[in-house]
Amino acid sequence: MSNRFGHVGVLYGGQSAEREVSLMSGRGVHEALRRAGVDAHLFDTGTRTLTDLVNAGFDRVFIALHGRYGEDGTLQGMLELMKLPYTGSGPLASSLSMDKVMTKKVWLHEGLPTPDYVVLTDENGLDEAVDRLGLPLIMKPPHEGSTMGVTKVTERAQMKQAYRLAARFDAAVLAEQFIEGRELTVPLLGGPSGARGLPIVEIVAPGGNYDYEHKYLSDETQYICPAQLDAGLADRIRQLAERSYEVLGCEGWGRADFMLDARGRPWLLEMNTSPGMTSHSLVPMGAKAAGMSYEDLCLAILETASCKVAAPGVESMQGGAQS
Template identity: 75%
Template sequence: MSENFGRVGVLYGGCSAEREVSLMSGQGVHAALTSVGIDAHLFDPGKQSLVDLANAGFDRVFIALHGRYGEDGTLQGALELLQLPYTGSGPLASSLAMDKIMTKRVWLEQNLPTPGFAILTESSDLDEVVAAIGLPLIIKPPHEGSTLGVTKVGKLEELSAAYRLAARYDAEILAERFISGRELTVPVLGKGKSARALPIVEIVAPQGNYDYEHKYVSNDTQYVCPAKLDTALTREIMTLAERAYVALGCEGWGRADFMLDADDRPWLLEMNTSPGMTSHSLVPMGAKAAGMSYVDLCVTILASASCKVLAPPAA
């Protein structure tokens, strides 16, 4: 197997606010790949330069980075310039999916269901925002993941503090209508017409609070996979996940997050183009339910590594 893939770099760590999660993801991926004889090596762009990456002699890389400078298209653009095949989506899809506001705009243009929203800045009239969206609502920095800077706002007087927290991460902030219901996520593998959703995972967090602690640290959160939904609704949600993934131009792998309201209407929240691969992570759960081991999942993703932008013609 090592002969098929050559020398493989597992990019992990990085310099985003999600560095600690990425370190865990990368270590898991590295252990999985080496367990089947792949010549895999950990590489931390947070401590090593692009020059080091160019000189590392990798034949392809597995991106296990989360957040800025790893999942947002910037690194993908550098890898295109280096002509170094990599896992996951290309620069444009990565950039779009990392920006929750642009993601929602694309989905709305494609008639995909996503909660109503407004964009907050320092000059926003918060009364107008509440009047337009209603309460409760969710305040998010649009370029972060792992629930960093996210607040549920139930009263107008809580909105200013929630905005200030989110503004630590971004200049423009997403205010989104809160959907009460069941929290679901759907892993997706492939590209274009070959994209296929894996079994749906339902997340049952204490008091519905799926924050950083309940994602990565505690064992209090329960996961149900496949989610207990009727056949027609399951197919509807999986199809929506595939459509949402393709609409953004994603490829390789990803994960679509949903809320299912009390009327069993699914609402798309966001798309992750480099999802977590830790012991608590959701894509491996969906893969396991589809009969794919963690190792098989890592190898399948690695096999899809490619450059997405056409190389310039030779001089």
């Protein structure tokens, strides 16, 4: 085994609604790192304790968790307290990006295009949301991923059911203007400044329904990478992705999701700070189009593991192998 990265933990599983996806991502990362000679070990944060993590003696960790308690800043804050280097964004950027409402507020403040929205805390505002956003619209929980709790609402009669589904996941619900068009995503590496957008992926799902099944289980969804776009438009979308990532303070890696409307205008939907690494996942797809294997991608991400809050030069309490 290589000593370059020391004793590495791959944090996966977790407690969120995206646990099953995380289990697939973590296994893929772990196998790739082991093939590359890294002393990597799986660690399920959903079944093991914090004491177990401290006692594991990891020099750095690769976060392959999705959703709450893994992608939302809570775990990142704990790792900062442990002074244990980790992959991806720090506590603040992770928290902002996981909250779709706060993400929109930052983007709008920075003049970046994102669909109009209404935040609902009860059923009293459903009609007002339709009046403002029009139909169809999208109803979703602001703190979930993998299309959990998401409904495309095409008529007023569906609003109450869509709200109740999303409210099963979150105290507040996000109603969002629906953008008709092409679904695109931009994988990102680096940051917090100088982020690099990888080749753009276009997602063509059956009936335009890119739900959980079509993301992770179905072979019917088509992925086009690089997306067939005019070179100037592709550059503009990548630059917009890089800017949207940087204003949130993201680093290490991530993925910006877009809709491209019929007039060729890109609209930012959300930022993922710990994207999927499964066989159907989009960051490995963009990396492959850029000439980077899955194994090389995992190593490149692991290379960036660091503490973001600790003062420069502060070593890990675990021994702190540095690259």
